[in-house]
Amino acid sequence: MKDYPYQLNKNQWKEKLDEASYYVLREQGTERAYSGTFLLVNEQGNFKCKGCGEVLFASDMQFDSHCGWPSFDREVSGGKILQIEDNSHGMRRTEIVCANCGGHLGHIFDDGPTQTGKRYCVNSLSLQFEPEEKRQDTLVLGGGCFWCVETIFRELEGVLEVKSGYAGGKLPNPTYEAVCSGETGHAEVIRVVYDNSKISLETLYKVFFESHDPTQLNRQGNDVGTQYRSVIFYANEFQKSLAQKYIAMLQRDIYSNQIETTLEPLTKFYDAEAYHDDYYNLNKEKNSYCTAVIQPKRDKVLKMNQAILKK
Ligand SMILES: [Zn+2]
Numbered sequence: 001m002k003d004y005p006y007q008l009n010k011n012q013w014k015e016k017l018d019e020a021s022y023y024v025l026r027e028q029g030t031e032r033a034y035s036g037t038f039l040l041v042n043e044q045g046n047f048k049c050k051g052c053g054e055v056l057f058a059s060d061m062q063f064d065s066h067c068g069w070p071s072f073d074r075e076v077s078g079g080k081i082l083q084i085e086d087n088s089h090g091m092r093r094t095e096i097v098c099a100n101c102g103g104h105l106g107h108i109f110d111d112g113p114t115q116t117g118k119r120y121c122v123n124s125l126s127l128q129f130e131p132e133e134k135r136q137d138t139l140v141l142g143g144g145c146f147w148c149v150e151t152i153f154r155e156l157e158g159v160l161e162v163k164s165g166y167a168g169g170k171l172p173n174p175t176y177e178a179v180c181s182g183e184t185g186h187a188e189v190i191r192v193v194y195d196n197s198k199i200s201l202e203t204l205y206k207v208f209f210e211s212h213d214p215t216q217l218n219r220q221g222n223d224v225g226t227q228y229r230s231v232i233f234y235a236n237e238f239q240k241s242l243a244q245k246y247i248a249m250l251q252r253d254i255y256s257n258q259i260e261t262t263l264e265p266l267t268k269f270y271d272a273e274a275y276h277d278d279y280y281n282l283n284k285e286k287n288s289y290c291t292a293v294i295q296p297k298r299d300k301v302l303k304m305n306q307a308i309l310k311k
Pocket of ligand 1: 049050051052053054098099100101102103
């Protein structure tokens with residue numbers, strides 16, 4: 001018996017694995033055809049050895065073989081799988097095992113339908129699937145007039161999309177006019193879709209607080225009303241707890257006046273009318289609000305954040 005880098009004794013394996021996986025991985029068992037999961041490719045991610053966690057296949061190597069077991073046309077590089085001649089059950093076959101722990105995976109055949117010509121026929125019970133990490137996140141922020149914050153956030157590297165809208169009120173599908181009355185409870189907000197491998201939530205909060213004055217209660221300058229409140233609509237615990245910590249730090253170290261930013265759970269975001277999209281850039285020659293109010297704010301914040309702007 002070969003010495004594998006990852007070794008457990010029989011009792012340890014039994015403790016680690018469920019009974020069915022132990023039978024397949026450690027006793028060269030075979031699961032019943034069509035009894036396993038992972039027969040169809042429906043998500044991006046990696047297949048790991050259920051015994052030791054080593055990555056063996058990726059979802060783009062999988063194909064639907066109509067044989068009742070998950071099938072792959074190749075393995076990940078780096079010699080993670082060993083091939084062993086198997087003459088059991090009166091057949092000449094080639095067994096495949098995990099090179100790290102020796103766990104039995106299945107067999108390999110030369111009848112694959114893709115260019116490689118190979119079919120790695122693997123027991124579902126030998127594998128665990130790890131979905132590819134989602135890199136796209138969404139954050140909804142209200143920092144006064146949405147024209148002002150929208151034009152700043154769209155310049156940040158890693159921000160994929162910014163949409164102006166309304167959140168936090170009672171009236172469904174509110175119009176701009178209704179929200180401006182201050183009576184619907186909605187705030188003018190932006191929904192920021194971003195790549196969290198390129199820009200962090202903390203950076204977004206930093207720019208958010210630089211883009212407006214969080215110590216003004218229900219107003220930003222001459223814009224007055226609850227629709228202009230400073231608010232973070234959190235979508236999960238992480239957004240909420242980081243916002244709490246960030247505000248606590250600002251209050252302790254930066255602001256002497258009370259920070260009025262509210263944290264509210266995001267229930268529904270309503271798209272604003274299309275004419276609000278990229279409002280500053282498309283209206284700076286027409287609307288003096290752009291030059292008088294938005295531009296100085298925008299220039300100041302973009303200058304402070306030159307290092308993280310889109311090229
Ligand atoms: Zn393994």
